[in-house]
Each structure stands twice: as C-alpha cells, then as structure tokens.
Amino acid sequence: MSNPQLEIQLIAAIVAVACAIPGVFLVLRKMALISDAISHSILPGIVIGFFITQDLNSPLLILFAALTGVITVILVEVIQKTGLVKEDTAIGLVFPTMFSIGVILIAKNANDIHLDVDAVLLGELAFAPFDRMFISGMDMGPKSLWVMGGVLLVSITLLILFFKELKVSTFDVGLSSALGFSPVVLHYGLMSVSSVTIVGAFDAVGAILVVALMIAPAATAYLLTNDLKRMLVLSVVFGVFSAIAGYWLAHLLDASISGSMTTVLGIVFLLVYLFAPKKGLISVLYRQKQQRTEVSLITFLLHLNNHTEKSERHINHLQEHINWQKVRSKSVVDLALKNNMITIDNHIVSLTEKGKEFTGKALDYILTNRDDKIENIKDDFFLFRG
Amino acid sequence: MNEKLAISVDDLTVAYNYKPVLWDIDLEVPEGVLMAIVGPNGAGKSTLIKSILGIIKPIAGSISIFGKPYDKQRKLVAYVPQKGSVDWDFPTTALDVVLMGTYGSLGWIKRPGQKEKKAALEALEKVGMLSFKSRQISQLSGGQQQRIFLARALVQNASIYFMDEPFQGVDATTEIAIINILKELRKAGKTLVVVHHDLQTVPEYFDWVTFLNVKKIATGPVKDIFNDDNLTKTYGINYKVAVNK
Numbered sequence: 239m240s241n242p243q244l245e246i247q248l249i250a251a252i253v254a255v256a257c258a259i260p261g262v263f264l265v266l267r268k269m270a271l272i273s274d275a276i277s278h279s280i281l282p283g284i285v286i287g288f289f290i291t292q293d294l295n296s297p298l299l300i301l302f303a304a305l306t307g308v309i310t311v312i313l314v315e316v317i318q319k320t321g322l323v324k325e326d327t328a329i330g331l332v333f334p335t336m337f338s339i340g341v342i343l344i345a346k347n348a349n350d351i352h353l354d355v356d357a358v359l360l361g362e363l364a365f366a367p368f369d370r371m372f373i374s375g376m377d378m379g380p381k382s383l384w385v386m387g388g389v390l391l392v393s394i395t396l397l398i399l400f401f402k403e404l405k406v407s408t409f410d411v412g413l414s415s416a417l418g419f420s421p422v423v424l425h426y427g428l429m430s431v432s433s434v435t436i437v438g439a440f441d442a443v444g445a446i447l448v449v450a451l452m453i454a455p456a457a458t459a460y461l462l463t464n465d466l467k468r469m470l471v472l473s474v475v476f477g478v479f480s481a482i483a484g485y486w487l488a489h490l491l492d493a494s495i496s497g498s499m500t501t502v503l504g505i506v507f508l509l510v511y512l513f514a515p516k517k518g519l520i521s522v523l524y525r526q527k528q529q530r531t532e533v534s535l536i537t538f539l540l541h542l543n544n545h546t547e548k549s550e551r552h553i554n555h556l557q558e559h560i561n562w563q564k565v566r567s568k569s570v571v572d573l574a575l576k577n578n579m580i581t582i583d584n585h586i587v588s589l590t591e592k593g594k595e596f597t598g599k600a601l602d603y604i605l606t607n608r609d610d611k612i613e614n615i616k617d618d619f620f621l622f623r624g
Numbered sequence: 625m626n627e628k629l630a631i632s633v634d635d636l637t638v639a640y641n642y643k644p645v646l647w648d649i650d651l652e653v654p655e656g657v658l659m660a661i662v663g664p665n666g667a668g669k670s671t672l673i674k675s676i677l678g679i680i681k682p683i684a685g686s687i688s689i690f691g692k693p694y695d696k697q698r699k700l701v702a703y704v705p706q707k708g709s710v711d712w713d714f715p716t717t718a719l720d721v722v723l724m725g726t727y728g729s730l731g732w733i734k735r736p737g738q739k740e741k742k743a744a745l746e747a748l749e750k751v752g753m754l755s756f757k758s759r760q761i762s763q764l765s766g767g768q769q770q771r772i773f774l775a776r777a778l779v780q781n782a783s784i785y786f787m788d789e790p791f792q793g794v795d796a797t798t799e800i801a802i803i804n805i806l807k808e809l810r811k812a813g814k815t816l817v818v819v820h821h822d823l824q825t826v827p828e829y830f831d832w833v834t835f836l837n838v839k840k841i842a843t844g845p846v847k848d849i850f851n852d853d854n855l856t857k858t859y860g861i862n863y864k865v866a867v868n869k
Contacts, residue, residue, distance in 0.1 A: 266714065321641055399733050406724050409714045412705040413776075416677045417728035418698050464715045464760035 242367040247485050249366050249383050250499060253439045254451055254477030256390040259397055260432040261452035262473050265460060266408050271326065272311060272429070273452045275333040277436045277445045279310035281340025281358060284440065289347075295369065295381040297388075300437045307433030308426065310336060337445070361444030363485075363495040382441055389438040393431055397470075404428070405466055443496040451477060454503040461514040476506055534562070534570045539579060539597045542589050553585045628690070630655040630784050630815040631676060636685030638668070638675050645671050647839050649685070653817065655783075658810040659832035660820040660846075664859055667837040669819040670706065673786045677703055689784065699729055702782035704773045706789050712762045718772050719757040722747055725779035740779075747775040752801060767798030774802060784815045791822065803829050826850055 264270055283306030287299035310332055317328040341355060371378045378384070397404070407414035407424040414421050432452070439448045459472035484499025491498065512519050538556070545551060557567045571587075574580045579593030589597065631653040638646040646668040653659060661669045674680040676687050678694045689697040702725070725747070726740040736744075748754045751771040756764065764772065770790055777785055785806075791799050806816055806829075820826065826833060826846060833850050835841035835858040842854045 266711075268711075402727055402730075402735060403732065405716075406727055409716065409721070410705060410710045410724070412674070412677075412679055412709055413703060413724065415679045416698075416701070416703040418695075419727070419732070460715065464717070464762075466715050469715050 245367045245380050245383065246363050246495065247482050249380060249386060249442055250363060250481035250485055250495065251478045252383065252386045252390055253442050254455070254481040254499075255474050256386055256393055256435050257439055257448060257451035258455040258473040258477040259393050259470065260428060260435055261456040262459070262470050263404060263408055263428055264432065265453060265456040270453045271329055272314075273432060273436065274449045275310055275314065275329045276307040276429075276433050277440070277448045278333040279336035280304065280307045280433065280437050280440065281337050281445065282306060282343060284437065285340050285343040285347075294441060295385050297385070300385065300434060303437040304430065304433035306336065307436060308429055311429045357444065359444050359446050360494060361440065361442050361447060361496045363442050366442060386438050386442070389435055393435060396427070396431060400424070400427070443499070447496045447500045450500040450503050454507050455480070458507045458510045461510050461517045476503070480506060531569060531573060534566060535573055536597070536600050538570050538574065539589065539593055540601065542580065542587060543594070543597045543601075548586050551587045553582065553587055556587065628655040629653065630690060631817070632688045632691075633676065634686050636675060636682050636687065638671055638680060638682045645838065646675065649840050651834065651840060651843055653815060653832070655815050656810065656813050657832035658806060658816045658818070658830050659834060660818050660826050660830040661834045661836055662820055662823060662826065662858065663836035669836055670788050672836065673788055673817065673819060677701065677786060700783040702777040702780035702785045704777045704785070704787040704790055707766065707770055707773060707792060712769060714761065716761060717757065718753060718759050718761060718764065719744055719748065721761060721772050722775045722779055725776040728780060743779050744775070747779040750778055751775045751805065767794040770794050770802065771798060774805060778805075782814070784817070785809065787816070787818045789819050789821060791820070823855070
C-alpha cells in the first residue's frame with residue numbers, strides 16, 4: 239500500500255466518523271432530511287468563502303460555509319412557522335434555491351475557482367493527498383486530513399461534554415426545557431456541528447454522498463441496539479468499515495471512491511435491515527407468522543376448554559367447526575401436541591393439565607389485560623411480547 | 625390549608641399564531657393541595673402547565689413559584705409530560721429514563737453518578753418497576769411507561785409536581801397505583817397539579833380543582849366548587865348526570 243492510498247483511507251475513515259456522530263442525533267430527532275438541505279445550501283457559502291480566502295481548506299471558509307448551513311435551518315423554520323407551508327415543503331424550497339445560487343456563482347466565475355459542479359456533487363477523495371499542509375517547509379500530510387481531524391476532535395469533545403443534554407433534549411423536549419437545558423440552544427448547537435462537519439466533508443465526498451455518510455450508519459445501528467451509546471459506537475464502526483471497504487471496492491472497479499463508499503453503506507444497511515436479530519425484516523416476518531399461529535393455538539385451546547362433550551372435540555369436527563383450512567389446523571394441532579398441551583385419543587382431543595393451566599392464564603390476560611398476568615409466559619410465546 | 629402560595633399566575637395570556645388559547649388567567653394554588661385541572665379538549669390545560677414551566681412563552685402575564693420566577697425555582701418543580709409526547713422507540717432503558725430526572729439538579733455537563741443511580745432505583749421501586757429497570761422502553765406497556773415517567777418525577781424530589789394526563793391509556797391497577805403515590809406525596813406536604821380528564825373520579829382523587837376553558841371558570845376546594853353549575857359553565861352542556869354524588 240502506497241502512502242497516498244493510506245492517506246485517502248485515513249481521510250475517508252475520519253470523514254465517516256465525523257459524519258456518523260451528528261448523524262445519530264439527526265436520525266433520532268427525525269431530521270435526516272435537514273442534513274440533505276444543509277449539504278446543498280452550503281455551496282454558495284463555500285464559493286463566497288473561497289472568493290475571500292482563496293483556499294478551499296481554510297478554517298475561515300469552513301466557518302463561513304457552516305454559517306450558511308445554519309441560516310438554511312433558520313430559514314426553513316421561519317417559513318414553516320408562518321403556517322402556510324409544511325416542514326418538508328419548506329426544506330424543498332430553501333435548499334435548491336441556495337444550491338442554485340452556488341451553481342450560478344461557480345459558473346460565472348469558473349476561471350477563478352477550482353470548483354466544478356461534478357466535484358461539488360460527488361467530491362474527489364483521490365485528489366485529497368495532493369493538497370498538502372506545510373509548516374515551515376515541513377510536509378505535515380494532506381490538508382483535508384488536518385481539517386477533518388480538527389472537526390472530529392471538536393465534535394467528539396462536544397459529544398462527551400453534552401451527551402446527557404443531547405440525550406434528554408432528543409428524547410423529551412418538554413422535560414429538557416423544564417429542567418433548564420434549552421432545547422433551542424441544543425438544537426442550534428447540533429445544527430452548527432452538523433454544518434461544520436458537512437462543510438469539512440464536502441471536499442472529500444460531495445453534497446449528495448455526505449448525506450449517506452450521516453444517515454446510513456445511524457439508521458443501520460438503530461436496527462441493532464437499544465442503547466444510545468452503543469448506537470453511536472456501532473454507527474462509527476459501520477462508517478469506518480464502509481469507508482475502507484469502499485476505498486478498496488473503488489480500487490477494484492476503478493470507480494469513484496465516494497460512490498463506492500456509499501454503495502457499501504447501502505449494502506451494509508440492506509443486510510442489517512434483512513437480518514438484524516430483533517428489528518430485521520426476516521425476524522419481524524417470522525415473529526408475525528409465529529404470532530398468527532399462537533393466536534390460532536389459543537383460539538383452539540379455548541374452544542377445547544369451553545366444550546367437554548366428545549362430539550365437539552372430535553378432530554374432524556374441530557376442523558369444520560373452527561373453520562380453518564387443513565394446513566393451518568394441522569400446524570396448530572402439531573404445535574399444541576409439541577407443547578404437551580393436548581392429547582389425542584381415538585380422534586378425540588383433550589386438554590392436558592399443562593394445556594388447561596396455559597389456557598387459564600391466557601384467558602386471565604385476555605379478560606383483564608393486566609401485564610403482570612403474562613410476565614411468566616412471555617418467554618415462551620411471541621404473542622405476548624408486544 | 626397552608627397559607628403559603630405554591631403557584632401564583634397573574635393575567636396570563638398565551639397565543640398560538642396570535643390566536644389566544646389562554647385568556648387572562650389568574651390562578652393561585654396553595655401549598656399542599658392535590659389539584660385537578662379539568663376542561664374540554666382545547667381548553668388550554670396542557671398549555672397552562674407548559675406556560676408555568678416556561679416551555680411556552682406567554683404574550684402577557686407573570687408566573688411565580690413560591691414567590692419567585694420559575695427560572696430561579698426550577699429545582700423545586702418536577703414535570704410529567706403527556707406520555708404521547710415522546711418517541712418510545714428511543715434507544716434507552718427504563719432506568720436511564722428515570723435517571724433523566726436527576727439531570728436538573730446536576731446542571732450542565734456533570735454526569736449522573738452512583739448517588740443519582742441509587743435515587744433512580746429507589747424511585748423505580750416506589751412505582752413497582754424495579755424488575756423492569758433494564759427493559760428497553762418500547763417493550764413496556766402503556767401503564768408501565770406512565771409509571772416510568774412518574775418515577776422520573778419522583779427522583780427530582782421536588783416540592784411541586786406538574787402532571788399532564790398521567791392516567792391516559794393506563795389500566796385500572798396502574799391508575800390506582802399512581803393515585804396512591806400522588807396522595808402519599810400530598811401527605812408529605814407536596815403540591816400536585818394534574819391535568820385530568822375523567823370527571824367521575826375528581827371528587828375521589830383530588831381535594832382541589834380548577835375549571836378551565838380558555839378562561840378560568842373557577843378554582844378552589846373540590847367540596848365547595850365541584851358542582852353542576854361550574855361543570856356546565858366549563859363544558860357548555862348540562863353535566864348533572866356526571867356528578868350525581
């Protein structure tokens with residue numbers, strides 16, 4: 239592995255981590271689309287900042303462009319507060335306007351500026367190692383590595399300091415406000431960090447793909463954990479993995495690095511979406527199927543419980559009576575037999591002691607709807623697990 | 625009745641988009657009462673609580689808690705928002721939600737430690753939810769979620785408790801458990817302000833009541849003012865049937 243290769247992967251990984259952290263809070267606050275709005279709206283800020291500083295990696299430019307991002311958020315809120323348009327419409331109005339101002343500025347000044355629309359949309363990580371930082375003649379490595387490293391450091395420091403405030407204001411705005419943690423301050427704090435991160439990452443991954451880096455790792459982690467800290471850690475892991483795997487995919491395919499990173503993010507999300515142990519699609523479908531069977535089982539057991547006369551408990555009669563199809567009846571009877579809840583003697587079905595006990599409990603729960611009635615059967619049955 | 629005023633609201637007017645939802649409210653709540661706020665939908669019950677807690681900025685009027693503005697008295701006040709106001713799919717556990725009640729006394733930046741954790745566990749025990757401490761909050765039933773919210777308020781160890789419909793969507797057992805805790809708090813000298821919907825239970829649960837419908841209709845002891853006259857004024861229809869005592 240050559241030095242520039244290593245540098246590109248390092249930059250990609252740092253960008254991914256820096257994006258994943260605010261991304262978690264955006265996803266939990268149902269504000270994923272705001273990152274899209276910011277990433278587009280900062281373009282005029284970057285262009286104007288470049289006119290002033292003549293340096294795409296200047297900290298001043300980053301702050302200036304980030305300010306455009308925060309202004310976007312304010313504009314969206316102002317428009318929305320008039321009550322004349324909804325939030326999504328307001329977002330859809332503001333960011334294309336801002337973005338197009340940026341596009342026009344680039345086009346009008348194409349000769350003076352090292353920016354073209356392709357790079358704006360998709361970024362160009364491959365060129366990052368060429369723009370180097372020198373301190374008194376010493377090569378300190380790529381500039382964007384330092385810029386993103388700085389952004390990440392600030393972001394992690396703020397996260398550690400204000401973790402509890404961010405958590406409470408994300409979960410319960412009312413309580414946060416009543417406790418004296420101003421939700422407005424925290425909201426704009428988060429928006430500022432997101433804006434700075436997006437501007438910093440812009441050069442590397444562009445306006446469209448930076449959204450994927452913010453949202454996809456958080457969305458993936460959300461499906462795997464019930465703990466905010468773990469969600470943050472997992473997002474970082476997914477981000478870094480996709481950055482590095484994406485780099486090598488791009489190498490293999492001779493394609494865009496940022497495009498490949500995003501593709502890997504998409505694939506990782508899809509896999510988790512399908513196979514996550516609790517919240518994954520397959521697991522959810524399996525649970526639903528089990529629940530259907532269990533509802534049938536209880537219906538069946540209740541029927542047996544209600545009828546002592548043999549004619550009502552003949553296996554064929556049951557099929558006609560409950561009005562199920564053969565396959566379903568068979569799977570329900572099998573399930574009941576497997577759990578030792580019934581015995582079949584000469585085509586007559588009877589409840590066992592265990593079956594009677596279970597039916598009693600289930601009945602108790604159905605009638606009272608009291609949670610404490612089912613705590614002990616939750617473990618055996620999906621149906622009662624909510 | 626204690627002579628001290630727990631809450632005093634003067635000329636409070638609150639508007640959403642210049643449409644008043646609370647109009648010139650004067651309200652005095654003595655210390656140590658268990659008070660229900662009743663009124664029809666859209667009467668401004670939640671808005672009144674949120675205005676007192678500084679969550680909504682009023683367009684006119686002033687509010688004081690034990691004689692001082694809310695900002696100075698934050699630590700004396702606990703708040704239980706409506707259960708439906710938060711996303712219960714948030715990745716956190718029951719214990720962690722209760723711990724949030726300690727954040728106010730910690731202030732900015734400082735993290736909860738062993739002392740706070742112990743207080744949170746005690747509060748969970750008080751509401752009968754200790755065995756659920758590690759449960760993800762979406763895996764709790766509606767009644768259990770409400771108990772968690774109550775525990776979070778208990779851990780604040782406040783003098784005044786504001787609760788926005790704590791009985792909404794809970795089963796009968798939980799309702800009894802909650803009201804017993806509220807009565808216990810009142811016995812300990814706390815003041816409780818509860819937005820309440822079920823008029824039938826007002827005389828049984830509360831000793832103080834405020835009728836609200838954009839304007840304040842009446843406020844005082846349940847035994848004196850909880851009558852057909854005030855109910856009719858508040859709800860606009862004859863409520864005789866509802867309060868046959």
